Amino acid sequence: MCAGESSAPLTAEQIEQLRSAVADVSREVRQLSTRVGELADVLKSVEPDRSTPADDPPPKAKRQNANSAGHEEIALIVRPLPELAMAAVAETALRGMPGVKQVVSIVRADDQARFELEVSTDADLIAEMRTALPVAFEVTESGSDEISVDLKWAWGAET
Numbered sequence: 806m807c808a809g810e811s812s813a814p815l816t817a818e819q820i821e822q823l824r825s826a827v828a829d830v831s832r833e834v835r836q837l838s839t840r841v842g843e844l845a846d847v848l849k850s851v852e853p854d855r856s857t858p859a860d861d862p863p864p865k866a867k868r869q870n871a872n873s874a875g876h877e878e879i880a881l882i883v884r885p886l887p888e889l890a891m892a893a894v895a896e897t898a899l900r901g902m903p904g905v906k907q908v909v910s911i912v913r914a915d916d917q918a919r920f921e922l923e924v925s926t927d928a929d930l931i932a933e934m935r936t937a938l939p940v941a942f943e944v945t946e947s948g949s950d951e952i953s954v955d956l957k958w959a960w961g962a963e964t
Contacts, residue, residue, distance in 0.1 A: 898938045898939065899922065930952065
């Protein structure tokens with residue numbers, strides 16, 4: 806409806822239909838919320854134990870591309886990400902890390918994503934990722950301006 810237009814008053818039947826629709830949507834949202842909680846519990850149960858430190862973690866990369874504000878840009882290549890939702894999980898985790906000041910860009914191709922990040926120069930990106938990501942990973946390459954990691958999704962683990 807545009808400004809200045811008047812609308813006809815709703816009938817009692819229309820109001821009742823709206824109330825019913827709101828109740829249906831509310832019920833669906835509660836069910837979805839319960840399901841998300843259940844899925845989070847399942848994820849926690851299959852998540853690898855992070856209490857043990859990784860074997861020979863790579864040293865914190867010495868980065869040379871710092872700016873005067875104490876921030877620098879670094880590329881993070883994350884794989885495998887066969888589903889778009891997995892890339893979203895990685896992005897959400899990165900955005901919540903204290904050392905990541907900004908996710909500058911994301912390029913997803915095939916089963917990987919390249920995140921261009923603005924990070925604090927004193928941030929230990931790998932350590933923060935071990936805490937923030939909901940899945941274990943292995944650093945495959947670590948340079949001054951690019952880091953590559955392979956995620957270890959539970960369904961890909963050998964038994």
